[in-house]
Amino acid sequence: MSDEDGDSGSGGGAMGVVRTVVPDFVRKRFALKFLIVLLVMGLAIGAVGLVGTQQFVDHTRDQVESEYRGLAVQESNLVGQWLESNRLSTRLASGDPAYRGNDGDAMSETLRERQRSQMPSDVSSMHLIQGGTGQTTFVASQTVAPGSDVDGTVRDWVTERSFTETNEVKVSSVYQSPNGVPVVGFASLVNGTTERVLLVEVATTDIASNLQGTDRAQGGFTTVVNASGTILVDERASDPEVDTDETLTAYGDQRAIDRALGLTNNLSGVMSSRTNNQVMDEEYAVGYAPVLVPGSSEDWAVLVHAPTDVLFGDVQQVQRFGMIATAGAVLVMLLIGAALGYNTSSSIDRLKGKAQEMEEGNLDVDIQSGRIDSIGQLYAGFASMRDSLREQIDEAERARKEAEVSRAEAMELSNYLQDRAEEYSEIMQACARGDLTQRMEPEGENEAMDRIAEEFNEMLTELEMTTGQLKTFAEEVEESGQSVQQSAETVRDASEQVADSIQKISDDAYDQKERLQNISEEMDGVAAQLEDFAADNPNVDFGDSLDSIRAVASMIDEAADLAEDTMSESENVAGAAEEQAAELNEVSSRAEELTRYAQYLGDGLGNFETEEEHEFVFQTGAGSPGPGGPDDADEPTEE
Numbered sequence: 001m002s003d004e005d006g007d008s009g010s011g012g013g014a015m016g017v018v019r020t021v022v023p024d025f026v027r028k029r030f031a032l033k034f035l036i037v038l039l040v041m042g043l044a045i046g047a048v049g050l051v052g053t054q055q056f057v058d059h060t061r062d063q064v065e066s067e068y069r070g071l072a073v074q075e076s077n078l079v080g081q082w083l084e085s086n087r088l089s090t091r092l093a094s095g096d097p098a099y100r101g102n103d104g105d106a107m108s109e110t111l112r113e114r115q116r117s118q119m120p121s122d123v124s125s126m127h128l129i130q131g132g133t134g135q136t137t138f139v140a141s142q143t144v145a146p147g148s149d150v151d152g153t154v155r156d157w158v159t160e161r162s163f164t165e166t167n168e169v170k171v172s173s174v175y176q177s178p179n180g181v182p183v184v185g186f187a188s189l190v191n192g193t194t195e196r197v198l199l200v201e202v203a204t205t206d207i208a209s210n211l212q213g214t215d216r217a218q219g220g221f222t223t224v225v226n227a228s229g230t231i232l233v234d235e236r237a238s239d240p241e242v243d244t245d246e247t248l249t250a251y252g253d254q255r256a257i258d259r260a261l262g263l264t265n266n267l268s269g270v271m272s273s274r275t276n277n278q279v280m281d282e283e284y285a286v287g288y289a290p291v292l293v294p295g296s297s298e299d300w301a302v303l304v305h306a307p308t309d310v311l312f313g314d315v316q317q318v319q320r321f322g323m324i325a326t327a328g329a330v331l332v333m334l335l336i337g338a339a340l341g342y343n344t345s346s347s348i349d350r351l352k353g354k355a356q357e358m359e360e361g362n363l364d365v366d367i368q369s370g371r372i373d374s375i376g377q378l379y380a381g382f383a384s385m386r387d388s389l390r391e392q393i394d395e396a397e398r399a400r401k402e403a404e405v406s407r408a409e410a411m412e413l414s415n416y417l418q419d420r421a422e423e424y425s426e427i428m429q430a431c432a433r434g435d436l437t438q439r440m441e442p443e444g445e446n447e448a449m450d451r452i453a454e455e456f457n458e459m460l461t462e463l464e465m466t467t468g469q470l471k472t473f474a475e476e477v478e479e480s481g482q483s484v485q486q487s488a489e490t491v492r493d494a495s496e497q498v499a500d501s502i503q504k505i506s507d508d509a510y511d512q513k514e515r516l517q518n519i520s521e522e523m524d525g526v527a528a529q530l531e532d533f534a535a536d537n538p539n540v541d542f543g544d545s546l547d548s549i550r551a552v553a554s555m556i557d558e559a560a561d562l563a564e565d566t567m568s569e570s571e572n573v574a575g576a577a578e579e580q581a582a583e584l585n586e587v588s589s590r591a592e593e594l595t596r597y598a599q600y601l602g603d604g605l606g607n608f609e610t611e612e613e614h615e616f617v618f619q620t621g622a623g624s625p626g627p628g629g630p631d632d633a634d635e636p637t638e639e
Helices: 011-021 030-093 104-117 156-160 205-210 254-260 313-359 374-432 447-536 543-605
Strands: 123-130 137-141 169-176 182-189 196-203 221-226 231-234 269-274 284-291 300-307
Touching: 030 123, 030 169, 030 182, 030 196, 030 205, 030 269, 030 284, 030 300, 030 313, 104 123, 104 137, 123 182, 156 169, 156 182, 169 231, 182 231, 205 231, 254 269, 254 284, 254 300, 313 374, 374 447, 447 543
Parallel strands: none
Antiparallel strands: 123 137, 123 196, 169 182, 182 196, 221 231, 221 300, 269 284, 284 300
C-alpha cells in the first residue's frame, strides 16, 4: 500500500513526512492502511464525480438560460416589429386628404372602408379627433357619433400629447376600449392640418397569440409590462384552454421589470429560481428583454416565464443521475477494494506468522500458497529463503570446522614468520647503524620470506657499492673545489690589478684631454686677436701664420678627441675587468661552498662500514677517463 522502506529518489522525503504524521498503530496494520486508502480514494472519486456533474449541470443550465434569453429577445423583437408596423400604417392613413373635410358622416364611412381594405386585421377602430383652444371632439368615428366630446373618455390621452412634427406618431399604453377589448392607440396629425388627429386603436389579442412562451415550456407564458408594473399583453389571454387573463392588472415581480428596463443593467437576461405567488404558484424562471416604444413616454418589457422544474428538468435529472452514478462507483470501488484488501491482509498475516516461526528457529515450517500473484510470489520467496537459510547453516558449520584447521596452520606459520621477522629486524637495525656488511640467510621454509632476504641482500650490495663510490667522489670533489677556489682567487686579484691600472690610464687621458682643450681654446683666442690686429693695421699681413695657428689648433682638437676616445675605451675595459673580478669572486664563493658540502658528505659517509672491494677511485681533471676524458670511459676504476 505504501513504501514504508523506500528512501530513494524524491519519494523518500515525502514518505518520510507521511511516516512522521501517520500514527504507529496505523502503520503496523496493513488492513487498516488499506481501509484508509480505500476511503480516501472513495472520497476523491466522489469529489471528482460531484465536481464533474456540477460542471456539466452548470454548463447545461447556462445553455438553457442562453436559449431562454434568446427567446426573450425574440419576443421583444416581435413586439417591437408589431409596434413599428402599426405606427407606419397609422402614418400612411393620416395622409388621406379626405380627412380634412367637414362632413363627419362621410369621413366616418371613409374610416370604415379604409379599415376593411387597407389597415391590419387587428385594428379595432379608427377615429378623427379635432383639438384646439376649445373642446376636443370626435370629427368622425367608426363607433362614436360625430361631435361627441373626447375629454373624460379612455381616448383623452390624445389631448395630452403635443405633436412637434407632421410625420410624428404618438403611441399610448394599453387601455380597454368601450367594447371591452384591450387596445393600443396610435395617433398622427392629418396632413395639411395642425389640430386634427387620426387615432387608430389596435387590439392586443393578435400579438398575444403570436407570443411563444407557452410553446417553449409547459406551463410557461409571456407577458408585456410597462415601467409602472401594469401588464399590457398577456399571452394566456389568447389561449382558450387557460382561463387566465391578467391584462391591465399589476405585475407582482418589480425586480424583473427593473432588470428588463435597464434600471439595474442594459442587457437581456434570465432570472432563475424566482418565487412570487402573484406571478406563479411554483418556483419559476423569467427571461427578460426591453422593448423601445417610439412616441411613448415609457418603454415596455417582455417577460417570458416558465416553471423551474420544467425549464431545468433535464438539468436536474442529469444532476441526480450524476450523483447516483458517482455514489454507485464509490460503493462498487469500496466493495471490491474491501474484498481484495481482506484477502490480501489475510494472506500477509499468515505469511507473517510463518516468518515469526522461522525467526524462532523452525526452518521446517510449511510455506505454501495457491495464489500466483505478488503475494504468491512472496510466499515462494520466503520458502526459497527458508531452504537457502538451511543450506547456508550447513555450509557455515562445514566452514567453521575448516576454519579451525586453517587457524592452527595459520598460528604455526605466524610463529615462524614472527621469528624470521625478529631476525630480519635485527639485521636491518645493524644496517641502519651503518654496518652495510650484514646479510640475510634464506632457509627455504617460506618462499615469500626467502624472496625478501634475497632482494634485501641485493639492495645492500648495491647500496654498499654506491656508498663506497660516494666516499671517493666526495674526497675528489673536496680537493677539486679547493683547487678551483685558489685559482679563482688568483685570477680575481689579477683582474682587480688590471682594473686599477686601466682606471689610472683613464684618469691620465682625462687630464690630457682637459689640457689639450685649454691649449686649443688659447690658440683660437690668439688667432682671433691677430685677425683683429690685422684688420686694424692693413699694412700688417699674418696670412701664413694664421693658417699655421689654425692648423695647430685643429690638430690639438683632434688629439683631445683621441684622448677622449682613449678614456672611453679605458672605462669600458675597466668595467669589463671589474665584472670579471665579480664573476670570479662568485666562482670562488661557489667553490668554497662546494668544498664545504663535499666535506659534510664525506663526514657522513665515513659512518658507514663497507668492504674494501667496494671502494672506488674516480680520476678527475682533463686527463681522467669518463665523459669528456681521452678514452670516454663508462665505468669507474677499482683501487
